Amino acid sequence: MYVSHLQLADFRSYESALLELAPGVSVFVGSNGQGKTNLVEAIGYVATLGSHRVSSDTPLVRMGAPRAIVRAKVVRDDRSMVVDLELNPGRANRARINQAAAGRPRDVLGILRTVLFAPEDLALVKGDPGERRRFLDDLLVARTPRMAGVRSDYDRVLKQRNALLKSASSRMFKQRAAPDLSTLEVWDDHLAEAGAELLAARLALVEELRPRIGAAYAGLTDSGGPAVPHYRSSAAPEGAGLPEDRPRLADALRAAMAEARDKELQRGISLVGPHRDDLHLQLGDMPAKGYASQGESWSYALSLKLAAFELLRADGDDPVLILDDVFAELDSERRRRLAERVRDAEQVLVTAAVAEDIPEELDGARFGVREGAVEGE
Numbered sequence: 338m339y340v341s342h343l344q345l346a347d348f349r350s351y352e353s354a355l356l357e358l359a360p361g362v363s364v365f366v367g368s369n370g371q372g373k374t375n376l377v378e379a380i381g382y383v384a385t386l387g388s389h390r391v392s393s394d395t396p397l398v399r400m401g402a403p404r405a406i407v408r409a410k411v412v413r414d415d416r417s418m419v420v421d422l423e424l425n426p427g428r429a430n431r432a433r434i435n436q437a438a439a440g441r442p443r444d445v446l447g448i449l450r451t452v453l454f455a456p457e458d459l460a461l462v463k464g465d466p467g468e469r470r471r472f473l474d475d476l477l478v479a480r481t482p483r484m485a486g487v488r489s490d491y492d493r494v495l496k497q498r499n500a501l502l503k504s505a506s507s508r509m510f511k512q513r514a515a516p517d518l519s520t521l522e523v524w525d526d527h528l529a530e531a532g533a534e535l536l537a538a539r540l541a542l543v544e545e546l547r548p549r550i551g552a553a554y555a556g557l558t559d560s561g562g563p564a565v566p567h568y569r570s571s572a573a574p575e576g577a578g579l580p581e582d583r584p585r586l587a588d589a590l591r592a593a594m595a596e597a598r599d600k601e602l603q604r605g606i607s608l609v610g611p612h613r614d615d616l617h618l619q620l621g622d623m624p625a626k627g628y629a630s631q632g633e634s635w636s637y638a639l640s641l642k643l644a645a646f647e648l649l650r651a652d653g654d655d656p657v658l659i660l661d662d663v664f665a666e667l668d669s670e671r672r673r674r675l676a677e678r679v680r681d682a683e684q685v686l687v688t689a690a691v692a693e694d695i696p697e698e699l700d701g702a703r704f705g706v707r708e709g710a711v712e713g714e
């Protein structure tokens with residue numbers, strides 16, 4: 338698939354912009370702060386309804402404007418679809434698909450698939466487990482849009498259960514009264530059921546990713562390795578492994594919650610479930626986090642994204658690959674290897690402050706970005 342048109346109104350620094358894109362490589366070059374990342378961020382937003390830089394929509398709307406509009410035309414197998422998104426901070430966003438109102442913005446998920454790699458992705462290796470969980474869940478949603486509902490159901494149940502634990506904890510420790518645990522047990526069940534679905538999907542995904550991450554890392558650098566990711570679940574003791582089927586995963590979650598009951602009541606939060614899990618990234622005989630060099634960490638983070646790309650490609654259609662500001666961080670050998678790996682993707686969008694940073698293997702259309710205006714060269 339590829340994006341053939343991108344139109345923005347009041348998105349980030351763009352009052353208005355209209356961009357025509359072709360399959361193959363497109364490179365956006367411009368000095369710092371001119372609006373290159375804003376463009377690819379908008380394309381990423383159409384795919385994920387989120388930004389790779391910020392967690393709320395407010396900064397995405399041009400300062401002083403009431404709303405932002407992002408419109409993208411996506412071409413897949415010679416058929417095109419137009420997605421319109423209206424971002425209304427503080428109010429519900431609105432979506433249209435081919436001019437018709439979509440029930441929920443979430444209905445646009447799956448129309449455009451992107452894999453975006455940016456300097457922020459270093460946090461996949463160096464950052465908190467939440468970064469890696471989000472990577473897995475975003476990929477699950479990209480492959481199976483229904484997973485957006487599974488994830489939000491889980492978040493809702495978790496919120497409710499945390500509220501109950503908090504009030505039970507306050508009854509026990511502040512008011513010195515016995516808490517009513519029967520309602521909590523009902524929410525244990527809800528959490529186990531919703532959690533098992535998310536957990537099963539993540540476990541299966543990591544199995545598919547593992548060989549691809551190893552191969553991507555080995556293809557990028559000879560330093561360190563092998564790169565081997567493992568899913569670590571709060572529902573199983575270290576090394577114990579987890580059942581694969583959902584009913585038994587739900588049982589494992591129930592058992593782990595029963596075991597953690599006293600601690601959960603003391604702390605007033607849920608300590609078991611997919612929201613406490615991690616994707617452990619092993620590099621050779623050490624964990625990448627805390628041990629890998631800067632270059633190795635970059636290669637690992639990039640390998641996660643390349644593996645995501647390969648997986649989506651194996652599902653039958655290339656996602657749009659976005660490389661935001663990445664070449665400046667890589668040495669010339671890794672630049673070349675990365676370029677070799679991605680140049681045959683159906684559409685690759687690259688941003689760079691300095692044109693010389695782009696390896697010559699990634700030759701393609703060039704756009705100059707200056708003060709929020711984009712011009713083909």
Ligand SMILES: Nc1ncnc2c1ncn2[C@@H]1O[C@H](COP(=O)(O)OP(=O)(O)OP(=O)(O)O)[C@@H](O)[C@H]1O
Pocket residue numbers: 348349350351367368369370371372373374375376395396397398399400662688689690706
């Ligand atoms: N909501 C907003 N309203 C107006 N301007 C904004 C908004 N958000 C960001 N900007 C401006 O957009 C510009 C940043 O654009 P962007 O991040 O795309 O830069 P870039 O060309 O990728 O730069 P770099 O090479 O430094 O990464 C900044 O000047 C910033 O002030």
